[in-house]
Amino acid sequence: MIGMLSVYNALELGSIYGIAAIGVYLTFRIIDFPDLTVNSSFTSGAAVMAVMLSNSCNFYLSIITAGAVGAASGAVTAMLNTMLNIQSLLAGIISMIGLYSINMRIMGKPNVVMSSQEVSHYLYNFTPYIIAFLVCYLLYRFFHIRNRAWYEGFW
Known part of the structure; x- marks a missing residue:
């Protein structure tokens, strides 16, 4: 049980920090707007x-x-x-x-x-993390397409 909780926490933090890293990458590299907001x-x-x-x-x-x-x-x-x-x-x-x-x-x-009752109620709700993972994946795929149209090779 403790091992599964550690995996769950790692996925949770990875999803959150993944979106934050994409946001920083977008503002610093793509938009060229150094933003600390x-x-x-x-x-x-x-x-x-x-x-x-x-x-x-x-x-x-x-x-x-x-x-x-x-x-x-x-x-x-x-x-x-x-x-x-x-x-x-x-x-x-x-x-x-x-x-x-x-x-x-x-x-x-x-x-x-x-x-602890409030936390355990939302602890095993995977929907937000699946959505966060999909957003990270789609943005990763979108911004790593180079020298071709955006629709070619997107998937």
Whole structure:
């Protein structure tokens, strides 16, 4: 049982960090926009999801809301860069610092403790991890196609 739990935790962390690595790769290499917002937008999403799950909200609704909060933090960085003409790296740092305070405000305290019953209820729900793996795989395949049309050899 402990071995299966370790495998599950490894898949969980790999899925999460895989999406984060793709986000950093996209901003630094493809878009050429050094953005540090991803450091705090992941934490904002986690804070929103932890608060929603501890208040007995729907699991899938909390995932969608956490993604929307992450997208909103990226949009704030983009607006700082485009509308206020702040350099891209500095706009990301400003957003990262601002999100630290917002994360504390979302949680209301430094740490949200979830009961073991709440954690075990969502522990063996593999659907989000399958979706995360598919997103990572599709983005990997999409960005590693070179010198040919995007539809040739996609699969």
